[in-house]
Amino acid sequence: xxxxxxxxSGRGSNLEAIxxxxxxxxxxxxxxxxxxxxxxxxxxxVARRLGVAVQVIAPSDHVSREAFDAAxxxxxxxxxxxxxxxxxxxxxxxxxxxxxxxxRLVNIHPSLLPAFPGLNTHRRAIDAGCRAVGATVHYVxxxxxxxxxxAQAVVPVLADDTPAVLAARVLAAEHRLYPLALGWxxxxxxxxxxxxVRQLDGASQLxx
Ligand code: GRF
Numbered sequence: 001x002x003x004x005x006x007x008x009s010g011r012g013s014n015l016e017a018i019x020x021x022x023x024x025x026x027x028x029x030x031x032x033x034x035x036x037x038x039x040x041x042x043x044x045x046v047a048r049r050l051g052v053a054v055q056v057i058a059p060s061d062h063v064s065r066e067a068f069d070a071a072x073x074x075x076x077x078x079x080x081x082x083x084x085x086x087x088x089x090x091x092x093x094x095x096x097x098x099x100x101x102x103x104r105l106v107n108i109h110p111s112l113l114p115a116f117p118g119l120n121t122h123r124r125a126i127d128a129g130c131r132a133v134g135a136t137v138h139y140v141x142x143x144x145x146x147x148x149x150x151a152q153a154v155v156p157v158l159a160d161d162t163p164a165v166l167a168a169r170v171l172a173a174e175h176r177l178y179p180l181a182l183g184w185x186x187x188x189x190x191x192x193x194x195x196x197v198r199q200l201d202g203a204s205q206l207x208x
Pocket of ligand 1: 008010011012013014015043087088089108109110135171174
């Protein structure tokens with residue numbers, strides 16, 4: 001059984017999709033805890049409703065980024081987490097933290113990386129005239145929104161889209177994409193070679 005810890009800062013809709021998939025698809029895995037960087041994260045209530053243990057580790061309670069990262073690492077180690085799932089976690093993790101959990105740290109980003117790392121991806125994609133956008137699940141490296149890409153979902157941009165409308169369309173794709181990618185991880189169906197990730201069963205790593 002793989003032990004999954006999910007890190008959040010906000011709404012928790014990906015967290016919900018992941019917990020549902022873990023149960024519904026009988027993964028050889030268990031979500032052992034949700035850690036929020038904000039006490040007011042709505043996702044904390046989502047986790048509680050799903051019966052998952054929650055903790056809050058807030059940057060404001062720590063004197064430095066290193067101290068915050070250390071507290072987070074202590075929490076994850078107490079949970080004996082095998083896989084650390086970033087699901088709307090709005091803190092940049094330090095290089096030492098990322099190195100410590102290398103290969104076990106996964107993130108979802110609402111763009112087709114390497115395009116549009118960082119914030120406001122939907123606004124930037126609309127302004128750039130993109131006809132397609134999407135979401136990416138990737139292993140985390142010290143560079144922000146970078147790392148071996150596990151799977152991507154492609155979503156159309158429609159003529160009258162606002163960032164909010166587009167974000168909702170991408171989010172629906174995220175809810176399919178993240179469980180798909182994590183399912184492969186818990187079943188050990190991925191092979192990483194540099195920045196390239198191969199799904200060993202030949203399953204498509206691109207969702208439409
Ligand atoms: C998602 O759009 C995710 O891609 C981004 O933050 C958002 C989190 O949403 N990293 P939720 O908290 O899972 O609803």
